[in-house]
Amino acid sequence: MDYVIIVITTAAGLYFHWWLYVRIKRWMDRDLALSFAEGDKAKQAFMLEQLQAARAEGIRRRDLQAWLEQASRRYRA
Template sequence: MDTTSIVIIIIATLAAIIFKYVLYKKICRWMDNDLAKGLAEGNAEKHSFLQQQLDQMRLDKVNRKEYPARLNELADQYDQQQ
């Protein structure tokens, strides 16, 4: 193999890894947003509240595994306040 072939293989491999990483992150984000939407049960105000809390958890760098439990808790608290 010549140098050009090796460079092409390296670039293609790096591009594939980056693409898979970006796609994985997008899918995780879609799932989290879908969870908030599902917990809102069609209530636009509740969905907005849960989405804001989800965005805040992302900013606070909360572990993603904790999102469902926290969002369920927040949805229950929202229902009790209403």
């Protein structure tokens, strides 16, 4: 019984840490996208759409900043 408790606790802890890591990654990506909006509400919505498009296209995180910069330049007010 002790081993079952250890396995369940370990699995729950690993899942929680994975979940937290994914959430923080998403928050950082969202903040990156919003940083290009410069406080403009319409551009914020546009950049969040572009972030979704980048995720759909499978843009890697290391290339995400450059991709979002290009998307930001394409924005028309």
